[in-house]
Amino acid sequence: MGGGKGGVGKTFLAANLAAALARAGERVIAIDTDVEGANLHTWLGVPSPRASLADFVAGRVQDPLDLVVATSLPNLGLIAATHANHAAAQPEPARREELLARFHSLPCDFVFIDCGAGAHPATLDYFLAGDECVLVVHPEPTSLENAYVFLRAAFFRRMHLVMQKHDVRERVREAMDPRNPRGIQSPLDLLREVEGMDPEEGRRFAKSLRSFRPRIVVNEVESAEDIKLGFSVRSVCRKLFGIDADYVGYVNRDPAVREAVLARRPLVELRPHSDAAIYVGRIARRLSEAARESAG
Amino acid sequence: MRPLPEQDHYELLELPRDAGRDEVERAYRMARSTWAEDGLASYSVAGPSELALLRERVEEAYRVLSDVDARSAYDEALGALASAKPIEAEIDFDDEEEKLPAELPAEIETFEDLSGPEDGRWSGASLRRTRLARGLELEQITAVTKVKPVYLRCIEEERFDALPAAVYVRGFVTAYARCLGLDPSRVASDYLERLLAVRPLHSERRRPRARP
Numbered sequence: 001m002g003g004g005k006g007g008v009g010k011t012f013l014a015a016n017l018a019a020a021l022a023r024a025g026e027r028v029i030a031i032d033t034d035v036e037g038a039n040l041h042t043w044l045g046v047p048s049p050r051a052s053l054a055d056f057v058a059g060r061v062q063d064p065l066d067l068v069v070a071t072s073l074p075n076l077g078l079i080a081a082t083h084a085n086h087a088a089a090q091p092e093p094a095r096r097e098e099l100l101a102r103f104h105s106l107p108c109d110f111v112f113i114d115c116g117a118g119a120h121p122a123t124l125d126y127f128l129a130g131d132e133c134v135l136v137v138h139p140e141p142t143s144l145e146n147a148y149v150f151l152r153a154a155f156f157r158r159m160h161l162v163m164q165k166h167d168v169r170e171r172v173r174e175a176m177d178p179r180n181p182r183g184i185q186s187p188l189d190l191l192r193e194v195e196g197m198d199p200e201e202g203r204r205f206a207k208s209l210r211s212f213r214p215r216i217v218v219n220e221v222e223s224a225e226d227i228k229l230g231f232s233v234r235s236v237c238r239k240l241f242g243i244d245a246d247y248v249g250y251v252n253r254d255p256a257v258r259e260a261v262l263a264r265r266p267l268v269e270l271r272p273h274s275d276a277a278i279y280v281g282r283i284a285r286r287l288s289e290a291a292r293e294s295a296g
Numbered sequence: 297m298r299p300l301p302e303q304d305h306y307e308l309l310e311l312p313r314d315a316g317r318d319e320v321e322r323a324y325r326m327a328r329s330t331w332a333e334d335g336l337a338s339y340s341v342a343g344p345s346e347l348a349l350l351r352e353r354v355e356e357a358y359r360v361l362s363d364v365d366a367r368s369a370y371d372e373a374l375g376a377l378a379s380a381k382p383i384e385a386e387i388d389f390d391d392e393e394e395k396l397p398a399e400l401p402a403e404i405e406t407f408e409d410l411s412g413p414e415d416g417r418w419s420g421a422s423l424r425r426t427r428l429a430r431g432l433e434l435e436q437i438t439a440v441t442k443v444k445p446v447y448l449r450c451i452e453e454e455r456f457d458a459l460p461a462a463v464y465v466r467g468f469v470t471a472y473a474r475c476l477g478l479d480p481s482r483v484a485s486d487y488l489e490r491l492l493a494v495r496p497l498h499s500e501r502r503r504p505r506a507r508p
Contacts, residue, residue, distance in 0.1 A: 145340040188299055210297075224431045228404055232330035232337030235310065239300050239350075240341055249407065252428075273414070275421055282409055 002127035003136035004150030005143045006037070006117035009219035010136045012257065012267075013280070014114035015043035019266035020277075020284040022076035027108040029068060031079040033126040034116030035089040038081035044071045045264045049080035056099060057084070057091045064102045073269065077108070090122040100129045110288065117146075119153040128158050132291050133214045135245070137233060139226040144233070151214060152178075155187050155243065159194075162208045168194055168201045188242040212243060215290065217283060218250040226250070248290070249283040251276050304374060305357035313371075317362070318401050324358040325403065399477040400440055403431030418473075418486035420454040426476050427452075441471035447506070448472060451487070456495045461503035465491060468506075 001010040011034070018030035032040035033053065041049050049069045055061040068077040091099055103111055113130055115123045127133055133154070137147045153176065160172045171193060175184040184190050187209060195202030214237070218230045230247040237245035254276035260267035268277045298307060306313055309323040330337050331350040338347060360366045410429040413422040427437065434445040441448075447468055450458045459465050466484050473483035 139336065141336060141339040144336060148341050221428075224403065224428055224433045227428055228326065228329060228431055229337055231326055231404055232335070235327070235330045236337050236341060238297060238310070239303075240338075242297065242299065244297055275425070278414060278425065279410070282407070285409075 001112065001134050001136055002115040002123065002150060002154065003143070004117065004119060004146030004148075005138070008136050008138040008143050008147075009251070011039045011043055011114050012261075013134070013136055013217060013219065013251070013283075014112045015040055016266055016268050016277070016280045017284045017287065018076055018110070018112040019044070019071075019073055020268045020281050021110050021288055022073045023268060023272075024284070025075065026110055026288070027075050028110045028112065029077040029079065029106050029108045030071075030112045030114065031103065032081035032114050033123070034114060035081045035084040036086075037116055038084070040114050041078060041080040041082060042264055043261060044076070044078055044266060046071055046078055046080065047264070049078065049082055052080040052082045052084070054082070054084045054089075057088065057095075064099060065106060068106075072265065090120075093121075096122060096125055100125060103129060110291065119150045121157065124150075124154045124157045127154050128161075131294050132287055133212075134217055134248070134287070135214045136217050136219055137229075138219055139221060139229050147233075148236075151237070151241070151243070152187070154214075155209075155212060155241070156190070158212060159187075159190065159205060159208065162204060163194070163201055164204070165198060165201055168197055171197060186241050191242065209242060210244065214243065214245045215248040215287065216245055217248055220253040221250045222253050246290075248286045249279060251279040251283070305361055305370065308353055308357045309361065311361070315361070320358070320361045322401065322403060324354065324362070327354045327357075398440060398475070400430070400432055400436060400475050402429075406430055413486070417489075418478075418483045419490060420452040420487070423469075423472065423476070423483070423487075424452040426478070430476065432476075437472060437475050440475050441468070443468045443471055454490065454494075456491050459491070460506035461500055462488060462491060462495075462497070464506035 001014045003010050014030055018028045022028040030040060030044065032038050034040070035053060038052070041047070046069060051061065051067045051069060053067065056064060056067060061067055064079060067079045069080065071078050090096065103113070113126050115127050135147055135151060137143050156172060156176045160169055160176070163169045163172055172190065174180050174182070175190050175193070178185065182193065184193055191202070191205050191209060194205045216230050216233050218226060221227050227250050230250060234245045234247045237243045252275050254274055256271040256274035257267055257276050260270045263270055267274065268280055271277055306315070309320070309327055311319060311323050315323070328351070329335065331342075331347050331354060333344065333347060335347070342350070360370045407429040411426040413419065434448045437443070437448055438445050447459065451465070451468060451472065466488055469484045469487045470480040473480040
């Protein structure tokens with residue numbers, strides 16, 4: 001779950017999508033990577049997790065499986081991001097890579113990774129680690145502004161990792177700066193640039209661009225207009241970025257959500273028949289189908 | 297997906313080659329709203345001139361695809377598929393049907409699995425979910441049914457106390473359901489059951505008449 005802006009509902013969705021699938025019988029682990037603003041544990045009703053990502057960062061724990069704590073749902077484990085050492089909150093890049101690789105081998109059916117706000121390289125790496133990358137937006141300009149910056153940054157980072165030749169990687173790196181001298185703005189600009197430099201890398205780029213399918217969720221919709229926004233954002237991604245985004249659903253503004261956070265319990269558990277829980281359930285089904293499909 | 301400058305009218309409007317009239321209309325309205333001046337979706341990623349250019353292309357695509365002759369000439373030029381549905385065939389007005397409030401076409405690709413009642417019984421919440429899954433605002437329902445938005449909202453929120461006598465509610469719900477393309481009698485009977493459970497029949501005499 002990413003989205004760039006804080007407060008759009010990433011953590012709410014991570015917690016409740018994870019809880020919805022756990023309630024449907026899947027084995028799920030929800031991971032908070034927002035070391036600067038850890039909240040996922042609260043949404044899941046775990047007030048003070050005994051272990052957290054901070055223990056991995058500090059080297060006290062080597063295996064992320066040892067960080068998993070129980071939640072109120074039997075099928076749902078949590079890796080929290082509490083008690084971070086703010087002198088060095090995120091793992092070093094090499095250690096981050098190791099961590100992400102281990103996320104993939106956690107013994108469960110689904111892993112939900114909750115990203116913090118902003119587009120720090122660590123945040124982008126967590127976002128890109130998913131088989132499905134969910135972009136959460138709120139129907140307001142501030143959210144969209146940050147979401148597009150985030151998506152662009154995530155995409156460019158992905159390409160930096162995918163490209164193999166040094167000069168091409170350097171060009172991708174340059175392009176990460178929106179004021180780059182070559183005027184590369186969108187993923188499509190970058191594709192043309194890479195194709196011009198090296199046809200083989202160009203093909204690799206095009207392939208990776210095609211397989212990058214961020215899933216859009218619009219949170220706190222209040223009208224049909226807000227719902228339509230998801231389709232429009234999808235069009236913007238397709239037309240202006242060349243990114244084949246998908247619109248997986250929306251969640252309405254529902255007082256039950258506030259009730260759930262005040263009760264420090266997952267909404268889908270506290271109020272399973274609320275409107276918002278029904279919308280969350282639908283997104284959970286769509287995402288699990290998509291993830292199963294891409295995992296073959 | 298081809299780059300934007302190379303996209304044909306179908307790709308621009310994100311339509312399949314055999315899209316029918318309704319689909320073209322819907323895609324056109326959606327594209328107009330996506331690329332509107334000061335539109336929310338393009339905020340911070342497209343400037344006024346880029347948006348104006350896109351709108352021009354959208355208008356041109358719509359002009360061609362919504363006109364039978366222009367479209368078939370265009371299809372021919374594209375070397376298009378012979379499978380395109382004849383677009384006139386969809387206009388099928390029945391005189392009798394016209395007296396009743398019509399079904400409103402969905403404004404978006406329907407979120408099909410959000411339409412319909414969760415537990416097999418219709419309620420205010422499932423009506424609202426169905427309406428939103430079709431991309432419709434309450435005002436659009438009002439335009440067809442002539443039922444005031446305030447009543448429609450009360451129906452959706454099941455604020456039974458604020459609703460008029462049951463006989464009117466039945467009429468409102470019937471019209472609303474028909475507008476969404478649902479089975480009106482089934483929706484109305486499920487809904488009335490919920491209403492009467494909270495507001496028993498013997499209290500009905502004191503209910504105000506509706507002023508739709």
